[in-house]
Amino acid sequence: VxxxxxxxxxxxxxxxxxxxxxxxxxxxxxxxxxxxxxxxxxxxxxxxxxxxxxxxxxxxxxxxxxxxxxxxxxxxxxxxxxxxxxxxxxxxxxxxxxxxxxxxxxxxxxxxxxxxxxxxxxxxxxxxxxxxxxxxxxxxxxxxxxxxxxxxxxxxxxxxxxxxxxxxxxxxxAGVVLPSPVVRCQYWHRSLSPKMLIEMGFSRLPPRRTLSAHLRLNALPAKPATPGLRPMEDRDVAAVTVLLRDYLSTYDLGVVWDEDEVRHWLLPRKGVVYSYVVAATDGTITDVGSFYSLPSSVLRHPRYKTLEAAYSFYNAVTVTDLTVLMKDMLIMAHNEGFALFNALDLMQNATTFADLKFSIGDGCLNYYLYNWRCRPMAPERNSLVLL
Ligand code: NHW
Ligand code: EN5
The missing domain is CATH 3.40.630.30 (Gcn5-related N-acetyltransferase (GNAT))
Structure with missing residues (x-):
């Protein structure tokens, strides 16, 4: 009712x-x-x-x-x-x-x-x-x-x-179920500072695993693996717009951005949004990866006040393997001081979760359309990321 x-x-x-x-x-x-x-x-x-x-x-x-x-x-x-x-x-x-x-x-x-x-x-x-x-x-x-x-x-x-x-x-x-989801996505989490996350009550040490084994398992390289990965700049906007347009058009739900929107949504802003492009030796932009910063207040904890979390935003790949790009996003987020990296199982994200040691979360995200009745879709057909 x-x-x-x-x-x-x-x-x-x-x-x-x-x-x-x-x-x-x-x-x-x-x-x-x-x-x-x-x-x-x-x-x-x-x-x-x-x-x-x-x-x-x-x-x-x-x-x-x-x-x-x-x-x-x-x-x-x-x-x-x-x-x-x-x-x-x-x-x-x-x-x-x-x-x-x-x-x-x-x-x-x-x-x-x-x-x-x-x-x-x-x-x-x-x-x-x-x-x-x-x-x-x-x-x-x-x-x-x-x-x-x-x-x-x-x-x-x-x-x-x-x-x-x-x-x-x-x-x-919304996290809650209302009439009627067009797609239901699942949150997944990747620890970047595992010890802090356990102390905050965000995660638990898996049974029969020592803390030092857990830290070793979640350790990340200091530098990204992809040659030519660098922060996105204004001169990349036109190429990224085309790249995203082509990549996102293969999904059943998504946004269509013009160049001004790509500039707004993707140009790096410290503490807000982090975007990287892969530039080939001839300068061609072949891939883009991004995440945004959304901390959470830690409620009723004696020592920790804030959980610094990065959320996967838009990725588009034509040359780099998506798992390699996603791992580079984990590395960049870790180097920027984030304790946690979150992603939804939309687009091809779920294909990277096992290799990159993501764990399933206890939260879901339901997507809704107002005044539009259409066939519901599977999460991997969705490319829409809302903030
Ligand atoms: S989802 C986050 C929503 N915010 C929160 O969860 C914050 C904490 N909660 C609250 O502030 C992201 C309150 O609990 C809220 C409800 C305000 C959620 N969406 O006033 P009542 C978004 O922002 C329905 C939609 O007594 P309340 C997306 C509920 O089912 N409906 O409740 C927002 C019930 O209706 P029902 C929600 O707890 C999308 C009615 O509200 C809802 O004091 C909005 C009860 O109202 C939710 N998240 O306040 C829709 N949560 O039929 C946009 C509860 O079941 C639609 N309800 O009796 C499109 C509009 C534009 C169209 C343009 C063409
Ligand atoms: C509007 N754009 O439930 C969005 N988060 O899984 C509004 N769980 O963080 C709607 N409960 O699973 C947003 N740890 C709806 C989401 C609301 C927030 C939410 C979930 C998503 C979440 C965490 C902590 C739960 C704390 C107890 C969770 C377990 C996973 C852990 C990861 C690290 C390795 C070990 C396992």
Missing amino acids: HAFWDTQPVPRLDDAGLVDAGSGAPIDPLLKVSDIPATPYALLSQFEWSDVDVTDDAQLAEAYKLLNANYVEDDDAMFRFDYSTDFLRWALLPPGWRPEWHLGVRVAGGGKLVALITAIPARVAVYTTGLPAVEINFLCVHKKLRSKRLAPVLIKEITRRVNRCNIWQAAYT
Whole structure:
């Protein structure tokens, strides 16, 4: 029973016809911008809508503070995502961003920020269809205001604001199961600082293995193996755009980036995103690999406050073996001081996990499309990485 989601243009969990839905079609009748109300949804009277201006450091700090204290935790509430302010600026200000899509709820009268939801524009390709869409992220309601049906109002208001821009589809991910996943991915983890991860309660020493054997097993070379691997630069943007376009177009779900988007999403930003290209001796860019930085707060631990985690982002290979490239990403992440490397079993990632000593996590990531009914897919057919 989903009192809210049953009213929305998403496939129902019991939709037996989904497997035959093919490349997909909209669920709602085709509407026009003029069919959509020009004024915001009503909010409970003690609250008010507030665009959060993340170009203003003071408001960005408010969004950071809300998320740092109230955003996603693991199933045992040991860790909570701690997206940095630099990360939020990167995630929320890509080409085409709109101020009214950084939607906050405040206590009435310009008071405390208590809830958030964000949209950014993206071209999403599902099977054979390219859709002008948004990616929804950072839905958060303060812990003290949970279960008051605030989330459905946030979702309806961001939908209205996106529809007013003539966009009718969205992609989003969640750990929880909602109506209805288009694909379910699994988190996998690779220890970079095994001792620290065990002490934090993130991982356990496998039975009958000593700590020194565990450290030896997880040790990494000091330098990457791939000749010509170097940080991506602005002069690589055109080549990387073509490389990614060709590579990602072989999957059933993904984004389509233009050069400006590749520049935004992939040019290295310390503490945020790390990208590397493989340049052949003639200068041709043959491969690209990347990861982003997303620490978690370690909750209720006497000594450790933060778990520095790197997350696999976009890789595309034409010459280098993917396992070799992924291992180079582990090495670069380790050298940058990350304690943990995470990856989903999307694209060809899972083919590298055994060799590179990844362990399966206890978390799943479900992918959803709003107002698009299509055949669900296997994780290795998905190439979409959301932050
Ligand atoms: S997923 C991360 C979501 N955030 C968190 O988990 C942070 C910690 N939790 C919270 O802040 C990444 C609250 O628990 C939240 C729910 C706010 C999650 N997605 O207000 P009520 C994203 O940001 C449904 C969607 O009483 P609450 C993606 C739930 O099933 N729906 O709950 C976001 C129920 O509906 P039902 C979710 O605990 C995508 C209703 O909310 C959900 O106080 C958003 C209960 O509301 C989730 N993660 O607040 C959709 N969690 O029908 C975008 C719960 O079952 C759609 N619910 O009764 C597209 C929009 C744009 C379209 C444009 C064309
Ligand atoms: C919005 N874009 O559950 C995303 N993380 O496995 C929002 N588990 O870290 C949705 N429970 O398995 C995000 N260690 C949904 C994910 C929410 C966070 C989450 C999981 C993913 C996770 C860890 C720690 C669990 C702590 C107890 C885990 C065991 C694996 C370990 C790896 C190292 C070697 C030994 C085994």
